Amino acid sequence: MIRAPLGDEKYWSERLEKRQAWLDEAVPLLEQPSRNPTYQPQFALNVSKEVFRLIMTKYSAGKPIVELGRHFEPILDAWELSNRLAEEVCAANRLETCRDWSFQLSNLNHYNWCFWLLGLALALEVCDDEWERLIALIGAEGEDMLIDSIIATRKPQRIVGKRLLHAKPYARLRAAIEAPSPAQEELLRDFVSHWYDELERKGDAELWWYVFGDPAKHPLKLGSYFGRWCLEAVAAVKAFGVDDRLCLRLQHYPADLAHPEITTETSALAGKNWALQMISRIFRV
Numbered sequence: 051m052i053r054a055p056l057g058d059e060k061y062w063s064e065r066l067e068k069r070q071a072w073l074d075e076a077v078p079l080l081e082q083p084s085r086n087p088t089y090q091p092q093f094a095l096n097v098s099k100e101v102f103r104l105i106m107t108k109y110s111a112g113k114p115i116v117e118l119g120r121h122f123e124p125i126l127d128a129w130e131l132s133n134r135l136a137e138e139v140c141a142a143n144r145l146e147t148c149r150d151w152s153f154q155l156s157n158l159n160h161y162n163w164c165f166w167l168l169g170l171a172l173a174l175e176v177c178d179d180e181w182e183r184l185i186a187l188i189g190a191e192g193e194d195m196l197i198d199s200i201i202a203t204r205k206p207q208r209i210v211g212k213r214l215l216h217a218k219p220y221a222r223l224r225a226a227i228e229a230p231s232p233a234q235e236e237l238l239r240d241f242v243s244h245w246y247d248e249l250e251r252k253g254d255a256e257l258w259w260y261v262f263g264d265p266a267k268h269p270l271k272l273g274s275y276f277g278r279w280c281l282e283a284v285a286a287v288k289a290f291g292v293d294d295r296l297c298l299r300l301q302h303y304p305a306d307l308a309h310p311e312i313t314t315e316t317s318a319l320a321g322k323n324w325a326l327q328m329i330s331r332i333f334r335v
Contacts (some may be wrong), residue, residue, distance in 0.1 A: 051112045052110070052111060052112045053110050053111070053112050053277070053304070053306065054110035054111070054275075054277040055301050056263050056270055056275060057110070057263075057270060057275065061270065061273075062107070062110065062111035062112075063111070064273070065107050065111075065273055065275075065276070066104075066107055066108065066111060067322070068273065069100065069103060069104045069107055070104065073097070073100055073104060075103065076093075076096075076100070077097060077124075077335070078098065079093070080093070080094055080128070081132060081140055087139060088139055088143060088145075088148055088245055089097045090135050090139065091132050091133075091135040091139055091148050091149050092132070092148065092149045092150055092151075094128050094129075094132035095128070095129065095132040095149055097124075097128040098124075098125050098126075098127075098128035098132065099163075101124045101125045101128065102123055102125050102154060102166070102167070102170075103276045104121060105118050105121045105122070105125075105170070105275045106279060106317050107277070108121075109277065109279070109304065109306070109307065110276060110277035110279075111181055115173075115174075115306060115307065115310040116310075118174060119174045119175075119176070122170065122174055122176055122180060123166065124173065124226060126180060126183045126184060126187065128189065129187050130183070132149065133187070134145060136148055136149055139199075139206055141328050154190075155193050155194050155197065155215055155303075156193075156215055156249060157189045158249075158255065158257065159232075159257055159258055161197070161216055161280075162249070162257060164188045164190075164197060165196075165197060165282045165285065166203065166263065166281040166282070167184055167188075168184070168188075168193050168197065168200055168230070168281075168285045169281030169282055169285035169288070170284075170285040170307075171184055172200075172204075172284065172285055172288035172289060172321030173281075173284050173288060173295040173304075173307040173308065173310070174197055180239055181204060181205075182205075184199055185205060185208075188201075188264075188326060191208060192209040192210070192211045193208050193211050193213070193215065194213065194214065194215045195211045195212055195213060195214050196214055196220055196223065196224055196227075198210040198211050199227065199289075200285050200286070200289045203289040203290065204289070212325045218248045219241060219244050219245050219247075219249060219259060220282070220302075222237065222240055222241035222248075223238075223241045223243060223282060223283065223286055225237050225240075225241075226238040226240070226241055226286065226292055227286055227290055227292065231293070234292045234293055235292070235293040235294065235295060235296045238286065238287075238293070238294055238296070238297055239296040239297050239300065240281060240282050240294050241280075241283060242280050242297045242300050242302060242303050244301060245280045245282070245283070246278055246302055247278075259274075259276070259278075261277075261335035262274040262275040262276070263275035268297060277304075277305075279294055279302060279307075280302045280303055280304070281304065281306040281307070283297060283308075284304060284307050284308045287308050288308070294308055299302075
């Protein structure tokens with residue numbers, strides 16, 4: 051059963067085939083001398099992002115959650131390689147940067163990327179080694195109270211910052227985490243409900259994926275859409291045990307990632323009562 055609200059079986063089948071084919075060609079190139087060494091750090095970063103897109107394309111297409119975990123380490127491999135290459139290339143060419151990406155959490159694109167990977171890592175229950183590698187790549191200890199707090203649930207020595215770098219929409223998630231238990235579920239629903247709209251930015255500040263699937267700005271036929279999933283909410287659910295029962299049928303909430311014990315087949319059979327059956331199984335209500 052397709053999980054994403056957009057795209058039919060043909061769309062998702064084609065996107066999976068094309069993304070896998072691109073990676074099959076691209077990954078071996080990382081081990082070969084490049085004709086354009088200056089571009090190689092950015093190319094490696096592109097591979098990292100494309101592996102992530104493959105994971106989320108599989109999720110959107112309805113693939114089993116157990117298939118996703120094996121792709122997580124390659125995200126880290128390519129990002130780490132990109133960092134090493136960037137140091138070498140920038141030093142050799144006296145460049146300040148050789149990648150089209152800001153690695154500062156103050157940049158919403160990077161903040162969102164790091165938060166997504168944290169949510170995905172917690173949902174997939176990655177091993178300690180992969181977790182430590184991800185945290186090292188994110189760095190920025192003490193810079194953002196929300197990301198630091200999530201990391202600290204699995205790495206207690208993490209210094210938690212005192213500022214929230216992006217209040218819109220993340221102040222809503224902070225409120226859900228800090229609220230007493232009875233209020234958390236409604237506040238989490240509030241965050242997920244406003245998440246996509248409040249991530250809207252203009253011009254250069256626009257998130258790289260934001261318009262994918264927009265019928266006017268970037269229609270589905272262009273093939274870029276891989277779903278719009280609020281992995282940040284999953285991070286909060288996994289890290290803090292926030293009650294997410296009111297989010298289960300929200301279009302941007304990846305419920306099967308938060309609760310992989312609930313299969314796509316179960317969801318499909320449940321029909322109109324899907325959310326009630328899921329809630330019953332998760333919370334025994």
